[in-house]
Amino acid sequence: MGRHVFFDHIEVYVKDIPAYGEFLKKVFQGGRFRIVGKTGTGMFLCEGSPAIEVKQKMDDQKPVCAGFSLPCLRVEGAKDFIENDLNGKVTKTAETDLGTVYFFTDYEGITWHFKDYLSRDKMLNW
Secondary structure (H helix, E strand, C coil), X not given: CCCCCCCCEEEEEECCHHHHHHHHHHHCCCCEEEECCCCXXXXXXXXXXXXXXXXXXXXXXXXXXXXXXXXXXXXXXXXXXXXXXXXXXXXXXXXXXXXXXXXXXXXXXXXXXXXXXXXXXXXXXC
């Protein structure tokens, strides 16, 4: 148990890498994005969140709920943020001890969920 382990990055596979970098800047209200690989792979960096490596998706690949999936963020006014800032449509809601969770699928077919509060709920605050 003496090793230091740090979360380096997660990966997302999309059709349009630069456009998704701009989408991530909207989601996180800032951050940096640049192409880092010879094949067009991009990297999004934002303080307080894991790095997101943005890679090219093959046409036949579809996002699935298996393995790592369903990115979750906490933001006040989540429904308004999804519908107005991200031009998304809420597809499902759920309730937690602190408030509502809104699910939406972005234009690349990736499903996200946003908790409509900033505090860590009982899932993380123990």
